[in-house]
Amino acid sequence: MMRQNISGGSPYEPKLGYSRAVVQGGWCFVAGTTGVDPETKAFPDSVLDQARNALATIKSVLEGAGFGLNDVVRANYIITDGAYMEEIIPALSETFGEIRPAATMIIAGLVNPAMKIEIEVTAFKG
Numbered sequence: 409m410m411r412q413n414i415s416g417g418s419p420y421e422p423k424l425g426y427s428r429a430v431v432q433g434g435w436c437f438v439a440g441t442t443g444v445d446p447e448t449k450a451f452p453d454s455v456l457d458q459a460r461n462a463l464a465t466i467k468s469v470l471e472g473a474g475f476g477l478n479d480v481v482r483a484n485y486i487i488t489d490g491a492y493m494e495e496i497i498p499a500l501s502e503t504f505g506e507i508r509p510a511a512t513m514i515i516a517g518l519v520n521p522a523m524k525i526e527i528e529v530t531a532f533k534g
Contacts, residue, residue, distance in 0.1 A: 414469065415428055416429075434534040437530050438528060438530070441466050445461055451520070455492045455495050460499045462527045479531035480531045483528070483529050484528040485512070488517060488525070492525065
């Protein structure tokens with residue numbers, strides 16, 4: 409089965425050697441996605457707003473690849489502060505409340521101090 413690399417248009421993709429998503433067979437692997445505002449290109453102060461931005465980007469990438477949020481089977485959440493877990497619940501439940509993918513949440517530093525969350529998903533259509 410043919411591999412399809414999907415670009416999000418970031419100048420970092422070729423520099424760092426990654427794709428926004430990769431489709432292989434019935435799988436779509438979406439790279440870690442942060443919550444930059446698509447209009448201003450800045451990171452909102454609110455981790456909830458960042459989570460919603462990241463999830464909107466992920467939804468768009470999945471749809472562009474022929475997948476949907478209902479196809480998500482795995483989600484990884486990286487937050488920079490454990491207190492953010494409670495704050496992002498509305499965004500996660502709005503997006504995945506009925507889908508309920510297998511998930512992991514990790515507390516770790518991200519490459520830009522303005523980033524408070526990064527979300528990575530895997531989707532499968534079989």
